Amino acid sequence: MMLAQSGVEIRDRSDASCVADNGFCPRWIADNLDRYADPLLQHVYLTLVSVAIGFAVAAALALLAHRRRWLVGPIVNVTGILYTIPSVAAFFLLLPLTGRGNTTAIVALVAYTLLILFRNMIDGLDGVPEESRDAGRGMGLTRRQLLWRVEVPLALPAIMTGLRVAMTTTVGLAALAFFAGAGGLGAEINADLAFKSNVVVASALCLLLAAALDGAILLAQRALTPWSRAA
Amino acid sequence: MPAALELQNVTKQYPGAGGAPAVADLSLRVEPGETCVLVGPSGSGKTTAMRMVNRMVDMTSGDILIDGRSVMRSDPAELRRHIGYVIQNVGLFPHRTALQNIGTVPQLLGWPRERIVARARELADLVGLDPALADRYPGQMSGGQRQRVGVARALAADPPLMLMDEPFGALDPITRDHLQGEFERLKERVSTTIVFVTHDIDEAIRLGDRIAILREGGGLAQYATPGELLLHPADAFVEEFVGADRALKRLALMQVSDCELEPVGAVPAGSAAMRDDTSLRDALAALLSDPDGRLPIVDAEGRPIGVLALETVHAKLRVEAGAPSPG
Ligand SMILES: Nc1ncnc2c1ncn2[C@@H]1O[C@H](COP(=O)(O)OP(=O)(O)OP(=O)(O)O)[C@@H](O)[C@H]1O
Numbered sequence: 199m200m201l202a203q204s205g206v207e208i209r210d211r212s213d214a215s216c217v218a219d220n221g222f223c224p225r226w227i228a229d230n231l232d233r234y235a236d237p238l239l240q241h242v243y244l245t246l247v248s249v250a251i252g253f254a255v256a257a258a259l260a261l262l263a264h265r266r267r268w269l270v271g272p273i274v275n276v277t278g279i280l281y282t283i284p285s286v287a288a289f290f291l292l293l294p295l296t297g298r299g300n301t302t303a304i305v306a307l308v309a310y311t312l313l314i315l316f317r318n319m320i321d322g323l324d325g326v327p328e329e330s331r332d333a334g335r336g337m338g339l340t341r342r343q344l345l346w347r348v349e350v351p352l353a354l355p356a357i358m359t360g361l362r363v364a365m366t367t368t369v370g371l372a373a374l375a376f377f378a379g380a381g382g383l384g385a386e387i388n389a390d391l392a393f394k395s396n397v398v399v400a401s402a403l404c405l406l407l408a409a410a411l412d413g414a415i416l417l418a419q420r421a422l423t424p425w426s427r428a429a
Numbered sequence: 430m431p432a433a434l435e436l437q438n439v440t441k442q443y444p445g446a447g448g449a450p451a452v453a454d455l456s457l458r459v460e461p462g463e464t465c466v467l468v469g470p471s472g473s474g475k476t477t478a479m480r481m482v483n484r485m486v487d488m489t490s491g492d493i494l495i496d497g498r499s500v501m502r503s504d505p506a507e508l509r510r511h512i513g514y515v516i517q518n519v520g521l522f523p524h525r526t527a528l529q530n531i532g533t534v535p536q537l538l539g540w541p542r543e544r545i546v547a548r549a550r551e552l553a554d555l556v557g558l559d560p561a562l563a564d565r566y567p568g569q570m571s572g573g574q575r576q577r578v579g580v581a582r583a584l585a586a587d588p589p590l591m592l593m594d595e596p597f598g599a600l601d602p603i604t605r606d607h608l609q610g611e612f613e614r615l616k617e618r619v620s621t622t623i624v625f626v627t628h629d630i631d632e633a634i635r636l637g638d639r640i641a642i643l644r645e646g647g648g649l650a651q652y653a654t655p656g657e658l659l660l661h662p663a664d665a666f667v668e669e670f671v672g673a674d675r676a677l678k679r680l681a682l683m684q685v686s687d688c689e690l691e692p693v694g695a696v697p698a699g700s701a702a703m704r705d706d707t708s709l710r711d712a713l714a715a716l717l718s719d720p721d722g723r724l725p726i727v728d729a730e731g732r733p734i735g736v737l738a739l740e741t742v743h744a745k746l747r748v749e750a751g752a753p754s755p756g
């Protein structure tokens with residue numbers, strides 16, 4: 199994973215073929231695919247951990263702000279500022295604090311997901327029909343039961359939409375994590391930007407990863423909210 | 430066991446409503462097993478009055494007793510689990526199927542799973558919900574089907590008291606009539622005290638054992654049985670609210686069998702016979718279109734028992750009006 203930083207060439211330029219010509223070489227790709235396995239796994243790791251932590255933090259904030267509406271404004275402002283800091287800048291800002299490596303990358307990626315996740319959670323909770331809430335109270339649900347049995351389930355479609363956006367954005371941003379020394383597919387792309395085969399494979403893996411994660415969430419959403427397609 | 434309900438000088442003043450209370454000094458008593466219909470123009474405080482019973486709205490003053498015990502002494506959530514509630518606009522949970530919606534309160538009460546499902550099916554059947562709809566979501570049901578689920582949900586835990594806020598509102602007249610008919614049958618099969626809100630006086634007369642007419646500002650204009658209300662409206666407001674066709678509405682409450690029939694015999698040929706459990710209102714309509722104003726009457730087995738004459742119906746109305754008000 200540290201290949202890029204240590205300056206090791208990923209191709210053999212002595213071979214006077216398509217590889218030396220910076221070309222797109224299916225043979226080379228087939229032979230070298232396994233070199234992308236570790237960076238891909240690292241990319242998946244960065245993405246999932248960041249989104250998971252971001253989701254937990256955003257959920258805690260949303261639950262707090264759901265009861266105390268005045269918190270929504272300040273939380274949106276703060277997470278909004280985090281959202282607008284360019285990620286590369288965030289990596290460099292964090293380096294003195296957390297050093298090179300996963301921690302720095304994850305902290306920056308988490309910060310980036312918060313606004314999207316929080317806003318969708320709040321929008322989802324706000325979108326719960328008043329009459330459902332009223333019926334729930336009228337049936338004798340306590341506030342806690344109302345939250346977990348009525349409000350959260352009804353907010354799920356919006357929450358899952360936020361999760362999808364956060365997930366795909368994070369896959370993209372994790373491609374810059376190598377600036378923080380956290381590897382990932384971005385490190386591979388950067389290792390030999392001039393070699394088309396390399397750039398194509400690494401980028402394609404990024405796209406596939408984003409599509410796969412997006413699809414997984416979509417499937418989960420279908421399973422969790424069968425009623426939303428019915429309505 | 431159906432509960433007794435008593436409202437004692439109940440007043441609700443919403444904050445910032447400029448001094449006018451939504452419900453003013455309302456007192457009424459509903460006997461166990463009775464259906465009390467709250468009726469009145471829009472904004473007369475019907476929903477407010479009803480929602481104070483299960484503490485969805487906090488009363489400003491007065492007290493509400495269920496079986497002699499003040500609702501203020503119960504925890505609101507606990508109280509509500511023992512009072513069936515059909516909210517205005519039904520309010521089914523969109524993310525739960527028909528059966529799951531019906532099982533809401535039993536689930537809160539911690540019934541075992543199988544018992545909840547069995548009870549939900551039983552109620553779906555009781556309110557005439559097509560079994561094929563059991564696993565549908567509210568978004569996949571028609572308005573009438575949702576209303577049935579709403580009623581079944583309120584009945585699920587066999588509550589001693591049930592509150593129904595315009596359960597058949599927003600339905601076409603045919604479906605509404607159909608559901609009202611089912612409600613009448615349902616009332617015979619469940620023993621529960623019912624408070625029923627509507628702004629439709631005909632629905633009130635049809636379904637209520639007693640009717641409370643509220644006027645704008647939430648005051649009680651009259652509290653009486655349907656018959657008494659039609660016969661002796663307390664004031665001009667009630668008279669107007671009940672409508673100019675009071676006599677016809679009274680006839681709708683009586684049956685052919687309530688009249689003295691003329692002996693069988695002089696029945697004009699060609700007149701179709703009418704059963705003695707027909708309402709006098711329908712009988713009158715038939716009499717008016719009969720050339721002689723006389724109709725043969727048969728009992729439930731189709732045996733001729735007499736002849737009903739137009740004059741008899743007219744006389745019946747006058748006798749009723751002249752007699753002291755019925756219990
Ligand atoms: N939450 C509230 N806050 C302030 N005022 C309210 C509130 N709910 C109802 N009101 C007012 O109280 C009065 C009675 O309202 P309520 O809903 O009880 O009438 P209703 O008889 O049920 O009318 P409808 O037939 O239209 O349902 C109205 O003037 C209404 O505007």
Ligand SMILES: [Mg+2]
Nearest residue numbers: 475476477517
């Ligand atoms: Mg109302």
